[in-house]
Amino acid sequence: MSDQSRMIGFPPGEGDTPPPLAQRLSQERIDAYAEASGDxxxxxxxxxxxxxxxxxxxxxxxxxxxxAACSEVxxxxxxxxxxxxxxxxxxxxxxxxxxxxxxxxVVETKxxxxxxxxxxxxxxxxRVLSKARLELRPL
Amino acid sequence: xxxxxxxLGKTYDADWQTVDxxxxxxxxxxxxxxxxxxxxxxxxxxxxxxxxxxxxxPLLFSDPAVGLDLARLLHGExxxxxxxxxxxxxxxxxxGRITRAEERRGMVFLELLCAGEAADGSEVAHSRSLFLVxxxx
Numbered sequence: 001m002s003d004q005s006r007m008i009g010f011p012p013g014e015g016d017t018p019p020p021l022a023q024r025l026s027q028e029r030i031d032a033y034a035e036a037s038g039d040x041x042x043x044x045x046x047x048x049x050x051x052x053x054x055x056x057x058x059x060x061x062x063x064x065x066x067x068a069a070c071s072e073v074x075x076x077x078x079x080x081x082x083x084x085x086x087x088x089x090x091x092x093x094x095x096x097x098x099x100x101x102x103x104x105x106v107v108e109t110k111x112x113x114x115x116x117x118x119x120x121x122x123x124x125x126x127r128v129l130s131k132a133r134l135e136l137r138p139l
Numbered sequence: 140x141x142x143x144x145x146x147l148g149k150t151y152d153a154d155w156q157t158v159d160x161x162x163x164x165x166x167x168x169x170x171x172x173x174x175x176x177x178x179x180x181x182x183x184x185x186x187x188x189x190x191x192x193x194x195x196x197p198l199l200f201s202d203p204a205v206g207l208d209l210a211r212l213l214h215g216e217x218x219x220x221x222x223x224x225x226x227x228x229x230x231x232x233x234x235g236r237i238t239r240a241e242e243r244r245g246m247v248f249l250e251l252l253c254a255g256e257a258a259d260g261s262e263v264a265h266s267r268s269l270f271l272v273x274x275x276x
Contacts, residue, residue, distance in 0.1 A: 033170065086184045
């Protein structure tokens with residue numbers, strides 16, 4: 001990540017915004033998340049099992065989707081801020097291989113608090129993460 | 140055995156967990172899709188899924204007294220919050236409590252609150268998860 005994609009100061013000034021979200025949740029990444037987290041539910045890992053329970057394919061873990069969306073904002077905050085609270089609603093499952101995209105928005109700026117909100121959509125144009133919200137505080 | 144709404148209030152405890160930097164690197168690679176990412180000074184917020192939430196969730200999911208159908212389970216909402224930035228190497232003891240357990244129109248709603256207690260006894264990390272179980276087609 002270049003310095004240009006890092007928060008310059010806390011709170012950020014006008015134009016100092018998190019980078020857009022553009023992450024493809026490949027099956028390889030889903031497998032990697034399962035290893036890192038310990039969540040080996042077969043709906044994420046086994047296509048035959050996923051289809052047998054009515055899903056189109058394996059789906060990304062909700063917490064991978066949230067982590068992918070929030071990590072870019074937190075890495076942008078870098079040495080300036082830390083996330084004291086994150087929250088979201090999972091609007092729809094994300095099938096493996098879908099590109100996740102979104103534009104984080106700084107919606108509140110105070111000396112001790114910056115709020116960033118984000119909706120994420122899949123390639124199918126379906127909203128998959130709604131009202132994702134990060135409350136950043138200065139380090 | 141089906142879902143049991145009488146599980147409301149049930150609690151779970153897990154062993155002490157370390158906020159582990161090598162595991163955080165593996166987590167970061169998975170959530171960013173990059174092998175080389177900046178190594179932050181403090182763990183990312185959603186890494187709490189690893190040291191706070193996931194030590195509890197398998198206890199809930201495998202609890203016959205709750206009776207969740209994992210094949211039809213979806214994650215509806217998630218929230219993490221912290222009283223201070225955590226440090227790599229520190230240890231937390233997670234606990235969990237079922238704070239909502241109901242079935243409406245064939246859909247199960249189950250809310251789990253988790254807290255991570257630090258070595259000084261203070262609760263420094265929290266999680267709220269809403270799980271949904273779809274009805275059979």
